[in-house]
Amino acid sequence: MLSLSNVDVIYGGVIQVLRSANIEVREGQMTVLLGANGAGKSTTLKAISGLLHADHGTVTAGRITFDGVDITNADPAGIFGLGVVQVLEGRRVLEHLTVLQNLMVGAHRRRDRAAVRADLDKVFGYFPALSGLVNRTAGYLSGGEMQMLLLGRALMARPRLLILDEPSMGLAPILTQKVFETIARIKREEGLTVLLVEQNARAAINQCDYGYVMEGGRIVLHGTRAELEGNQDVQEFYLGLSGDADRPSFREVKHYRRRKRWLG
């Protein structure tokens, strides 16, 4: 459905953040992008949704296609029109608008009023807490409520590909779990394709169909959920599991050895 082939991204004409990234997102699947801070995950997402220009970045090489349409460096409004909807990192609600207005902004391109109303009810079905808050100013919601609002707003656009940038950021573990369960449920019930960036690797891998691991702007590892779960490096670095009890502790592993594993 979505494919990035050999994509390079350069910010401000000098700083290369993405190096020859190849990513494939298949229809109906949840694909997850893992990696440390600064690995280039958010940049990848912005390259897809066309928001790089706001940060003075451009795709300088490679191609991004969605359903066969070339969207490399395209206008964000046009990409949104194709059904690619990104939820930005950091709970970016429209603070001074009400919850209802926020949701309706998500549907601003749709003329089918009846279907919009039906979708509104569907969003309240997924997030019952929101239905009691329709006339509240969005900026005063709690973190969890904001995250629900953001997901709801994205759903109002009837996305074909939903891109989520760290939906668990700053949420309590129990809320994180709830958010991921809801995302999985929406994906299942709506047949949605999801591309997810997450720091909380355990929660993300649990839900995903396919995953990529990024480091230093490259894809260093990719595989299905089973492959990722079975991979020793992912287990050690992301899931904090150790297969055997006598595994040397992370602290004792020399830093070059830690890095070498990914660069190999």
Add this chain to the structure above:
Amino acid sequence: MIELIQILIEGTLVGLVYGLVAICFVVVYRASKIINLAQGEVLMFGAFLLWTFTAGARAAGYDLPLPVALILTGIACVIFGMVMERAIFRPLIGQPAFTIFMAGVALLILVHGLAQLLWGARTRGAPVILPEGALSFGPFLFNTRLLIGAVFTVALTFALHAFFTRSRFGLRLAAVAEDHTIALSLGVSVRQAIAVAWVLSTLLATVAAVVLLSGSILSLEVAHIGFKALPVALLGGMESIRGAPLAGVIIGVLEALAITYLDPMTNGAASGVLPYAAMIAVLLIRPYGLFGWRKIERL
């Protein structure tokens, strides 16, 4: 007592015209976070365009019917608004606030000079669009021209408020007013929204010019209304459509009271100063204005 009520009536009507000009500031500010310092000049330019298509055309031998002249003025204003946005403010998107501030000052001087070049510095009679005279209700008099303007302003405020909070297109503009990155991520064309805001603001400024000047004197000095309306916009809150006419009434009434009761003692200085003093007093208590968007900080 009757005199006091009459003063309040006049202050309210004049204040609503200030409110109308303040709405022009608000519309542009919401979309682009730019305070258009040249708003008064834009209004003056619109008034001259209207003169050109009415009295000017008649003097040149083309007697256009009034509706045609109004439509032509409207089209000219749309073009004028688009040119300002395209040529000056669009290339400056993302530049520091001070750069944009200076561009605003430059635009002010530029439009002023351009008007002087095109139409000369002499004063002339502004075309009569709205009926002259006054309606009397009991002992009270309502200036017909200002009354029509006031009714228009109030209706416009309700219409714009509904537009920004309910309609699909208005919600797009509201999203742009909130945050450009979020708007982009939701597929809103920020450029288009800003262009629409400039055109809308230029058209409204010309309507304000009609209300303000119909049948009175048209000159380059008309542009001073911009700096009378700016404190109104700040007082109402730069993001608030509803705040503008309300703040306009406050300032208008204060001004009318000052003209009657304080000016005789202060050589006419009080009425000029009072609106700004009131604005500063309110801004000290509510820096975002009466109805502006308070910065939401979460602790």
